[in-house]
Amino acid sequence: MAKEKKNINEMSFLDHLEELRWLLVRSTIAVLIAAVGVFxxxxxxxxxxxxxxxxxxxxTYRSFCELSQYVGFKDxxxxxxxxFVIQNTAMEGQVNIFIWICIAGGFIAAFPYILWELWKFIAPALYPKERKNAQLFIGVASILFFLGVLFGYFIVIPxxxxxxAGFQVSSVVKNEFNIDSYIGLVKTSVLASGLFFEMPIVIYFLTRLGLVTPMFLRKYWKWAVVIILVVAAIVTPPDVVSQIIVTLPMLAIYxxxxxxxxxxxxxxxxxEQSLQKNG
Structure with a gap:
């Protein structure tokens, strides 16, 4: 193991860049292959x-209606x-959207493989015990990402x-949404939610590096709650039930x-205490 560590340490900066380049190449190929599947x-x-x-x-709408009646909010x-109507106003609009949806779908489908490539990039520098933990984190990170994607799709988007669709400044104005606007909402909601659900993994490693502490997170808990409530208020209708449905999972992640x-x-x-005693 010591020999392996030495070899890793002896890798030059250019060697690491070469490894990173191949990581990006393989990940891109995986996304493109998955994009073909989406096609x-x-x-x-x-x-x-x-x-x-x-x-x-x-x-989602049917479930909310059933929930509303169950808790006594009627309809x-x-x-x-x-x-509302979704329309395309650009000649190449639908072609561009088709391509980007295939790529976005490919990224979502290939996300576990991308994590696997990232793990292979850092794994040689880890000890066996850390490698086992890394494999666990790949699985957990993938699950969290897909849960976030589902949350974005079934909760945030609807x-x-x-x-x-229901907001009007006047009855004179009719809603005719551009397809770019709608697709942008879908992509942003799904991908942003997926990445937001990765927060526990990110915080874990930031704490390991000493960049974040639980005291810091707890200190700014109120600010986090305010931000989450604001986001929930923006993406949901102005009723308590909808805001609670969006807010609770985000608070749980935090x-x-x-x-x-x-x-x-x-x-x-x-x-650190053990090292000080041994020292």
């Missing part, structure tokens, strides 16, 4: 997935009709669509990040 099911992707939230019969968050930070921080303190 072959593009009809289903666009009709049922991308434009699914534009249908008032979408599963306060039921969606009976989404009155609520945003419902809000923007609390999980604090818990992981505490665990890592205590372990790091013990390691």
């Amino acid at each position: 072959f099911v593009s009809d289903f992707i666009f009709d049922k997935v991308i434009f699914g939230p534009t249908d008032a019969n979408f599963i 306060s968050i039921c969606v009976e009709k989404l009155d 609520m945003s669509v419902n809000f923007f 609390e999980l990040s604090i818990a992981l930070s505490k665990m890592v921080y205590r372990k790091r303190l013990k390691e």
Whole structure:
């Protein structure tokens, strides 16, 4: 193991850049291969997935309606009709959107492989125990990412669509959304939610590096809550139930990040104390 560590340490900066270059090449190829897979099911992707939230019969709207009636809010968050039109105003608009959706879908599908490539890049510099932990984190990070993607798709997008479709400054104005605007909402909501759910993993490593402490996260907890509430208020209709549905998972992710930070921080303190005693 010492020999292996030595070899890693003896790698030049250019050697590391070469490894990083091949990491990016393989990851790009994986995304493109997955994008080809998305291409072959593009009809289903666009009709049922991308434009699914534009249908008032979408599963999220039906679930919210059932929840509203169950908690005694009657039909306060039921969606009976989404009155808007999505149109394309650029000659190349639909072609560009088709390409970008294939690439975005390829990135989502290939995300676990990209994490695997990142792990292979740093694994040679880790000890066997750390490698096992890294493999665990790849699995956990992938699960968190996909949970975030599902959260963005089934929660954030439908609520945003419902809000923007129903908002009017005057009955004279009709909603005719540009397809670029709608697709941008879909991509941003899904990818941003997926990456937001990676917060516990990011906080874990930042705490390991000593850049973040649980005390820091707890100190700014109120600010985090305010930001989360503001985001929830922006992407949801102005009713309590919808805002709670969006807010709770985001708060749970932040609390999980604090818990992981505490665990890592205590372990790091013990390691430092052990080194001081041995020294």
